[in-house]
Amino acid sequence: MNRSSQAVVLLLVGALVVRQAITDEYLHFVNPWMRSPLLVSGGLLIALAALHAATDWRTLLSQAASDDERAQDHSERGHEVPRAAWLLVAPVLVFFLVAPAELGSYAAERRLSEVREPAQYVAMRPLPPGDPVRVTLVDFLVRSEHDPGRSLAGREIELVGFVTSKDDGSWFVTRFVMGCCAADATAYRVPVEGVAAPPDEAWVEVIGRWDEGRPARPTLKATLVRRTEPPRRPYE
Amino acid sequence: MTTQQEAPRRLPVPGQTAILLAAVFTMLLLQRFAWRLLDSEALRSWSTMFVAIFIQALPFLVGGVLLAATISVLLSERVLERVVPRSPLAAVPVAGLAGVALPGCECGSVPIAGSLVRRGVTPAAALTFLLAAPAINPVVLVSTAVAFPGQPRIVVARFLASLVTAVTIGWWWALRRGQLPVHAPAAGEHSHRGRAFLATVQHDFLHTAGFLVGGAAIAAAVGTFVPPTWMDSVADQAVLSIAVLGLFAVAVAMCSEADAFVAASLTSFSDTAKLAFMVVGPAVDVKLAAMQAGQFGTAFAVRFAPLTFLVALVVAGLTGWWLL
Numbered sequence: 001m002n003r004s005s006q007a008v009v010l011l012l013v014g015a016l017v018v019r020q021a022i023t024d025e026y027l028h029f030v031n032p033w034m035r036s037p038l039l040v041s042g043g044l045l046i047a048l049a050a051l052h053a054a055t056d057w058r059t060l061l062s063q064a065a066s067d068d069e070r071a072q073d074h075s076e077r078g079h080e081v082p083r084a085a086w087l088l089v090a091p092v093l094v095f096f097l098v099a100p101a102e103l104g105s106y107a108a109e110r111r112l113s114e115v116r117e118p119a120q121y122v123a124m125r126p127l128p129p130g131d132p133v134r135v136t137l138v139d140f141l142v143r144s145e146h147d148p149g150r151s152l153a154g155r156e157i158e159l160v161g162f163v164t165s166k167d168d169g170s171w172f173v174t175r176f177v178m179g180c181c182a183a184d185a186t187a188y189r190v191p192v193e194g195v196a197a198p199p200d201e202a203w204v205e206v207i208g209r210w211d212e213g214r215p216a217r218p219t220l221k222a223t224l225v226r227r228t229e230p231p232r233r234p235y236e
Numbered sequence: 237m238t239t240q241q242e243a244p245r246r247l248p249v250p251g252q253t254a255i256l257l258a259a260v261f262t263m264l265l266l267q268r269f270a271w272r273l274l275d276s277e278a279l280r281s282w283s284t285m286f287v288a289i290f291i292q293a294l295p296f297l298v299g300g301v302l303l304a305a306t307i308s309v310l311l312s313e314r315v316l317e318r319v320v321p322r323s324p325l326a327a328v329p330v331a332g333l334a335g336v337a338l339p340g341c342e343c344g345s346v347p348i349a350g351s352l353v354r355r356g357v358t359p360a361a362a363l364t365f366l367l368a369a370p371a372i373n374p375v376v377l378v379s380t381a382v383a384f385p386g387q388p389r390i391v392v393a394r395f396l397a398s399l400v401t402a403v404t405i406g407w408w409w410a411l412r413r414g415q416l417p418v419h420a421p422a423a424g425e426h427s428h429r430g431r432a433f434l435a436t437v438q439h440d441f442l443h444t445a446g447f448l449v450g451g452a453a454i455a456a457a458v459g460t461f462v463p464p465t466w467m468d469s470v471a472d473q474a475v476l477s478i479a480v481l482g483l484f485a486v487a488v489a490m491c492s493e494a495d496a497f498v499a500a501s502l503t504s505f506s507d508t509a510k511l512a513f514m515v516v517g518p519a520v521d522v523k524l525a526a527m528q529a530g531q532f533g534t535a536f537a538v539r540f541a542p543l544t545f546l547v548a549l550v551v552a553g554l555t556g557w558w559l560l
Contacts, residue, residue, distance in 0.1 A: 004253040006442060012260065013445070017294060029288035037295035044298055048438055055431075084446030089256070091290045091449060096263055097270040100284040106277035107284075107460070111503075180383045182288035183459055184500045 001085050007052040009085065012092045014045030027233050028102040030181045102234035104201050105164045108174050108187035124149055131156035132207045136236050137175040137188045144210060144218030152210040159190060159220060160231065163202045171197035173206050173220070178235040185235060195222045203230045278460060285456035289497060293448055296493045300375045301440040324358040328406035331361035332399050335368030345369040346528060349416075359416035364406030367544065370492040371398035371518035380514065383496035389559055390507060394496075397515045397555035401548045408543075417533050454487070455498045475553075477509040482549045485517035492518035508556025515552035520544040 001009070020026040021038040030038075094100065103111075124147045127133050133155055135143075140159060143152050161175035172189035176182075193211070198204055208222035263270075319334065321327045349366035353359055370376070372395050384390045471477050481502065485495070495517045499510040520541050529537035 001442070002252050005256050006438065008253055008256055008260075009442070010438070013294075017291065020291065026291060028284065030292045034292065034295070037299075038291065041295040041298035044302075045441075048434065048441075051434060052438065084450065085442040087446040087449035087453075088442070089259075090453065091287055092260075093263060094283045095287055096267055098274050098279060098283040099267075100280055100287050103281060103284055104277070107281040110460070180385075180497050180500050181292035183285040183292075183456060184497070184503060186503055 001083070003052070003056060006085070007049045007056070009088050010045050010049035010052070013088055014042045014049060016092050016095055017042030018046065024232060027235075028100070028182065031178065032233065102230065103176050103182055103185055103187075104162065105174070107185075108164050108176070108189065111176075111185065111187045112189065124151055127151050127155060132158040134158040134160065137161055137173070137190055138177055138236060140190060140210075140220075141188060141218050144215055150212070150215075153212050155210070156207060157210060157220060158205055158207045160205050160228070161189075161203070162230075163198050163200050163204055164189060165197050165200055169197070173204060176235045182235070188236075191217070191219045192222045192225075193219055195225045198225060198227060203228050282456050282460040285459050286452050289452035289455055290449060292497050293452070293493065294445070296375065296379045297445060297448060298441065300493045301437050301444070320357055320361055322358075324360045324410035325407065327358050327361035328364045328410060329403055331357075331365040331406065332368040332403045335365055335370075335372050335399075335402065336374065346524070350532070353416050358410070359414060360406045360410035362416060363409055363540075364402045367402035367405060367519050368399060371402070371515070376492045376496070376518070379493055380496040383500040387507075390511065393511050393555050393559040394514050396559070397511060397548075397552045398518065400555070401515060401519055401544070401551045404547055404551065405544060417536065451495075451498070458484075471504040471506065471509070474506065474508070477505055478512040478549065478553050478556075481505060481509045481513040482516040482545065482552075485513045486521045486545065506556075507560040508553065511556045511560065512549055512552040515555075516545060516548045519548045 017038050020029070021035050021042065026034060026038055124143065126149075127135065135157060137159060140152070140157065159173050161173040163171055164174045165171040170191060170193075172191050174187055174189040176185040176187050178185040192206055192208070194208065195206075205226045205228050206220060206222050207224040207226075208220040211217075211219040211221050320330055345366050348369070349362040352362040352365065377391055377395060380394055381388065381391050470480050481499075495514055499513045502510060502513070505513075525537050525541040528540060532540075
């Protein structure tokens with residue numbers, strides 16, 4: 001990889017990262033706190049490319065003799081960059097050509113998970129007052145399966161997620177939970193009964209009641225389903 | 237000779253860069269067309285995970301490269317040489333712990349180890365440093381803590397297992413009085429500090445980020461395409477899962493600053509298997525073995541890589557059994 005290609009690659013990667021941080025697109029991939037690290041590191045890469053270009057430009061302008069060039073060639077030999085550096089173009093290509101969005105039903109099917117029992121000493125807090133109360137999917141699942149106080153009972157619950165369905169017509173409101181980045185995300189889903197299934201992958205708000213009779217299979221008996229815009233932060 | 241030198245100067249933009257720029261413009265023009273063509277759920281899942289691993293690791297990589305360049309420009313190896321004792325047996329643990337103070341990724345530590353030997357440090361200590369520095373430096377430990385929130389034991393286990401691996405191999409080398417043939421000549425000294433700093437940053441970044449992309453692509457493919465039942469069937473078996481993730485670490489050749497995030501994403505595996513992934517990865521992988529062959533000769537790499545792999549795997553297994 002020659003010097004100007006190095007600068008172009010640095011610029012491309014830096015621009016990609018900065019663009020993500022500015023447009024909230026990074027939330028499809030990583031946690032919200034990554035915004036400033038992305039801005040800073042992307043900015044540094046762009047600055048590095050600019051400095052590099054400026055140095056080369058000056059060399060080009062003041063190029064009096066081929067001696068300079070040869071000296072430069074020589075000093076570069078210690079800094080040869082392996083072919084693997086070309087792979088840096090790949091994220092940029094993938095980002096523009098495939099336009100990755102947040103993880104959807106395809107990944108959800110392969111990354112389904114079940115909630116673990118919370119530690120004994122964690123006392124389940126009562127749900128905030130006012131119906132319907134919006135809870136996260138994980139909260140709903142944990143409370144349903146592991147809450148001796150049955151805090152979900154008798155409440156009107158609102159869940160937000162995207163639709164996944166089975167061939168038999170049953171459907172689920174689904175949400176990914178992310179630890180570090182989208183690659184480690186696992187999916188949780190709650191079966192919804194009582195209303196017709198919206199199309200797969202559609203984001204919905206579902207309002208309904210917890211099926212008290214089956215705590216081991218947490219189910220929402222829905223009364224209302226509303227299509228919504230995908231949230232700014234797709235992962236819980 | 238003169239005519240050959242004239243030719244490239246008539247084309248101010250080198251061919252390589254022109255092709256790169258043309259490819260980028262073509263890509264932007266064909267973007268909408270490509271969206272329709274590449275509209276496959278599996279591909280989009282893969283690309284999301286691929287971009288996610290890359291984006292998550294990138295700031296850590298940039299931070300690591302900056303820190304490494306700062307230290308290698310401001311703090312020469314001579315400081316380290318002064319600290320390292322003459323006796324090989326005593327020098328090995330010191331070199332291992334020195335890895336904490338001199339952060340750098342694998343690619344950086346190979347040339348540093350070579351220059352240490354050239355400056356008279358005992359080969360066993362140089363090898364210990366080579367194995368320890370990329371595995372237990374602060375940047376790696378912090379990113380491990382970030383990748384495994386609320387699980388400080390994993391960070392401790394990683395530190396201990398990697399240090400023990402490095403020191404074990406160092407002592408083994410010292411007892412056998414093994415040598416370390418150094419072929420490569422000293423890198424050209426830069427007269428200007430600022431320029432040396434920038435050159436080091438750029439070189440280290442391009443060197444490692446390319447390998448990071450490759451690792452992220454493979455890891456995302458494993459996450460997307462390998463059937464979860466298959467992964468689970470391996471993950472359930474304690475010993476086999478450790479060996480499989482160890483081999484995986486060798487194959488994907490992740491940067492040590494980023495591998496914790498990949499390890500965390502392998503959710504169906506036990507913590508011990510993930511530990512094996514993180515202990516083996518910085519010590520031995522395909523790209524490291526290639527670099528070592530370049531620096532120290534093929535004969536060395538052929539012996540050193542399997543030895544490191546086995547020691548790292550066993551130490552990680554024992555540490556995981558003890559701590560996790």
